[in-house]
Amino acid sequence: MLYIYGKHAACRCSDIYSWCRGEVKVFPTTDDAKRFKKLKTVILDTGKGQTALEIEQVKFFKNMVILKFKGYDNINDVETWRQKDLLITREQAVALKPDEYFLSQI
Numbered sequence: 183m184l185y186i187y188g189k190h191a192a193c194r195c196s197d198i199y200s201w202c203r204g205e206v207k208v209f210p211t212t213d214d215a216k217r218f219k220k221l222k223t224v225i226l227d228t229g230k231g232q233t234a235l236e237i238e239q240v241k242f243f244k245n246m247v248i249l250k251f252k253g254y255d256n257i258n259d260v261e262t263w264r265q266k267d268l269l270i271t272r273e274q275a276v277a278l279k280p281d282e283y284f285l286s287q288i
Contacts, residue, residue: 204255205239206263207246217276218247225269228262232269 210218218240226233239250254260275284 205250207248227267
């Protein structure tokens with residue numbers, strides 16, 4: 183899917199699955215979940231609007247990524263994000279090899 187964030191196209195990178203202590207557990211929709219370690223920010227798409235979030239901490243559990251965002255410290259801050267999308271800008275996307283495409287391009 184292709185999303186617009188400001189003037190930039192954005193790529194869907196994960197779905198928020200659940201939360202705990204201000205952290206969110208997300209199911210990554212990227213080939214390499216370790217790339218979350220390199221991200222500094224993501225975009226939360228609530229369906230009503232989009233908000234840039236600064237990543238404070240990244241952990242991994244099985245096939246999930248656990249993210250902690252700066253300024254969001256308890257469950258009440260993040261519980262409404264369940265089943266929402268996290269996006270990245272096209273500039274944050276990994277470089278593709280020849281004959282590889284983003285889902286948003288198909």
